Amino acid sequence: MAATSAATFSVASASSPCSRVSHLTHSKSFSIKFNPKSHLRNFNGLKSADSVICESQSSFFGNESCTALKGTFSSKAQKQTQRSYTHLQTNASYKVAILGAAGGIGQPLALLVKMSPLVSELNLYDIANVKGVAADLSHCNTPSKVSDFTGASELANCLKEVDVVVIPAGVPRKPGMTRDDLFNINANIVRTLIECVADNCPDAFIHIISNPVNSTVPIAAEVLKQKGVYDPKKLFGVTTLDVVRANTFLAQRKNLKLIDVDVPVVGGHAGITILPLLSRAKPSVSLTDEEVEELTLRIQNAGTEVVEAKAGAGSATLSMAYAAARFVESSLRALDGDSDVYECAYVESDLTDLPFFASRIKLGRDGVESVISSELQGLTEYEEKALEALKPELKASIEKGVAFAQKQTVAA
Numbered sequence: 001m002a003a004t005s006a007a008t009f010s011v012a013s014a015s016s017p018c019s020r021v022s023h024l025t026h027s028k029s030f031s032i033k034f035n036p037k038s039h040l041r042n043f044n045g046l047k048s049a050d051s052v053i054c055e056s057q058s059s060f061f062g063n064e065s066c067t068a069l070k071g072t073f074s075s076k077a078q079k080q081t082q083r084s085y086t087h088l089q090t091n092a093s094y095k096v097a098i099l100g101a102a103g104g105i106g107q108p109l110a111l112l113v114k115m116s117p118l119v120s121e122l123n124l125y126d127i128a129n130v131k132g133v134a135a136d137l138s139h140c141n142t143p144s145k146v147s148d149f150t151g152a153s154e155l156a157n158c159l160k161e162v163d164v165v166v167i168p169a170g171v172p173r174k175p176g177m178t179r180d181d182l183f184n185i186n187a188n189i190v191r192t193l194i195e196c197v198a199d200n201c202p203d204a205f206i207h208i209i210s211n212p213v214n215s216t217v218p219i220a221a222e223v224l225k226q227k228g229v230y231d232p233k234k235l236f237g238v239t240t241l242d243v244v245r246a247n248t249f250l251a252q253r254k255n256l257k258l259i260d261v262d263v264p265v266v267g268g269h270a271g272i273t274i275l276p277l278l279s280r281a282k283p284s285v286s287l288t289d290e291e292v293e294e295l296t297l298r299i300q301n302a303g304t305e306v307v308e309a310k311a312g313a314g315s316a317t318l319s320m321a322y323a324a325a326r327f328v329e330s331s332l333r334a335l336d337g338d339s340d341v342y343e344c345a346y347v348e349s350d351l352t353d354l355p356f357f358a359s360r361i362k363l364g365r366d367g368v369e370s371v372i373s374s375e376l377q378g379l380t381e382y383e384e385k386a387l388e389a390l391k392p393e394l395k396a397s398i399e400k401g402v403a404f405a406q407k408q409t410v411a412a
């Protein structure tokens, strides 16, 4: 799973993105190989470390993750506790909470996070149906302890001492629903959840998946400000799915080895606000104007492709879970001290005149360590125009979120 491939970036500090520019060489290759002959035996038994070969680093299994994974193979089972399920002792030490864990995204995301060797505790929260999801997942013999929390009265306990909170809670867009309908429902859900996050784990990394991300992230920021605990370096709108799609579609179009492809995607997370910078793709590829146009439109409308294929049975959940799990794993690697973690995300930013903007960021122990400014320099004419065109829509979405949050009264 490629976060990035070999690349050279200019970076600016998070506090002052454009003031301090240096050059970093960032190079990774990505795969963890399970010896095919003993693959199944190891997944059944998790006994032998020998068959796991970490070729290098990946978003899901970085060096540290691989070390931790090997460490778990010789671990011993632990006692079960009431309403929680402990399996193996492990070097992993991070606590992750998923809010909306019983949903279409929440369930596969919980499974993927359960596979992470960096996670020691996985707290699953929803307003209903989460007990069964946790019981089911708890039977997987991977290191983390899974606990379930149902309803508002259990939310505070779910969030205690959590390092990363992921929020896919809310409703996906359904036929007949206007964007305003979606906004009103999800804005209230995100506001309520973030109030509790502010009270119980204000230092956690917060990953917002609930749409419209262009507005829900500014809402979360306002709520955190009202609570006096806003740290812009730790609040992220998850746009990883746009990058995952861009990488996949470009690789397919140009017959590239998928694992090597890395396309930065900037702007926001809806329609024309999603701007893949195909001119900055690694490896560098030659594309006709028609190909750029066709790929850009496909990446921007990929969600609709899934909604139409599912024909009323939902929106993108599996690819979204995959993308969100990648962003969780990258965050955990950063928390764990990996000094070479880059992802695109929608964050508070002064790269442009918009207060929030998705771009490539460098993640560190304290969250956003720097934003990558160089990728917005030297854009093609097509990209420059698309960047200017997306700004009014993104600005309006940000303002809508801020206005919504400022109208509410937050309990101190």
Ligand SMILES: NC(=O)c1ccc[n+]([C@@H]2O[C@H](COP(=O)([O-])OP(=O)(O)OC[C@H]3O[C@@H](n4cnc5c(N)ncnc54)[C@H](O)[C@@H]3O)[C@@H](O)[C@H]2O)c1
Binding pocket: 099, 100, 101, 102, 103, 104, 105, 106, 125, 126, 127, 128, 168, 169, 170, 171, 172, 173, 186, 189, 193, 208, 209, 210, 211, 212, 213, 238, 239, 241, 242, 269, 314, 315, 316, 317, 320
């Ligand atoms: N960021 C992205 O790239 C991206 C991609 C796809 C979908 N999404 C968004 O993710 C969200 C979830 O999508 P889904 O397909 O999983 O929907 P879903 O309806 O299958 O699941 C949502 C879950 O949230 C729960 N929920 C509702 N209100 C809650 C509350 N107050 N507290 C806790 N949980 C609550 C529901 O019970 C349900 O289990 C939607 O807003 C969707 O638009 C984002």
